[in-house]
Amino acid sequence: MSNAPSHLKYAKSHEWVETVGEGTYRVGISDHAQDLLGDMVFIELPEVGQTISAQDECAVVESVKAASDVYSPLSGEVVEINEALVDGPDLVNRDPYGDGWLFTVKATDPGELDELIAADEYIKLSADDDH
């Protein structure tokens, strides 16, 4: 059973979103996603200043098993990326909701948050995935 903290919101494509300040949100991938993929070996991040749109591919997490696109849950500008992942991709495995975050986005349409789902719904969804 994977864990999904209740203070985060989730996309069905397995990203999580955390509110970190006025209109800024941190994005990562869920524990369930990292568990399915296995050991991470390379993480490709967007660039700071890059404009991204919701549901666009904006990062790649590559594990021993497969490369997987990360879709931005929100539209906006990338204001910070997690540089530590360049040399420590395994942070995504060890701490997917903490040190393994991917990037921070300044959202242009916070209304997109309503498209995301709550932790309990995400857990149900990912449990179905396991069958």
Next chain:
Amino acid sequence: MGAKTALYQEHVNLGAKIVDFAGWDMPLHYGSQVEEHYKVRGEAGMFDVSHMTFVDLKGERAREFLRYLLANNVDRLTTYGRALYTCMLNEQGGVVDDLIVYYFDETYFRLVVNAGTHDKDMAWIKRHAAPFGVTVEELTEVALLAVQGPEARSKVHDLLSETQREKVEALAPFNAVESEGFFISRTGYTGEDGYEVMIPEDQAVNFWRRLHKIGVHPVGLGARDTLRLEAGMDLYSAEMDEETSPLEAGLKWTVAWEPQDRNFIGREALEPQYNATPTRKLVGLILDDRGVLRGHQRVIVDGEAVGEVTSGSFSPTLGKAIAFARVPYDVSGRVLVEMRGKQLPARVVKPPFVRHGKACFE
């Protein structure tokens, strides 16, 4: 629900991620396959490989039968417990399976063949054994534990009886000995020293736990694959299959051409290829860019797809992706490999990539 080895519950208790492998529920990893890989390269790890197929062959004409069945020559086996790696070919010269054959005496040999090819192998062996009057008996109530790594041998020695230890310490690589119900072989699939220990099924859990207690780490099939790839060892169904000649799979060294009068299955089909320049070969690839080489990616030379990756992965020891690829015979230097819509340069090298924990390719 697949078949389960005697250690299945042990894997589950250790938190293993269980996957289907050839109809068996096997551990892929116990948390991190990369960590497990490092443990084998640096210390000692243990793998449950009880899903493999063990076959005892007995009969007056056992040697004669194996001279016919196998592409390598069992006449290289003349001392008790000696092992030989070989392919078993079909009439077209394709590979039915690769295996290890052990010699006990003139009337008694043992084969260890792949799990994924169990049914066809058993049918093939039985069909060809019959005319030689050789009996084919599968061992089913045994477990096989591979204990591998620089500390593997001394860890195993610690758990053996005085009698067993004396015999096992004297084993040279690629030799085995049976003692007090244990069949211990100095072989493996990782490029490290170590043993493969065959024991009665009902003793498997106890032996596994005792190894664990003295610091031998459980290792799953995920790391088994990256370890063998670094060690430059072929995997059946990836590097070779019934349509692939061993000469195009880097296995020419396992085909014993001499003596000329030894007729083995596949010899006639291979004959024209043996002394000619082959059209294709198996090479190693190293990717210096960030990215992972994976099976079936296309290899590009001069803008043309000329071959494909047969097995690829991330090498934890080298920190970059490595692969086997089948390409035209004259390919060397650099090639491009297509992945995720991009073409990245890869170096063509001669495997193995890693031996005894260190990079060794040219």
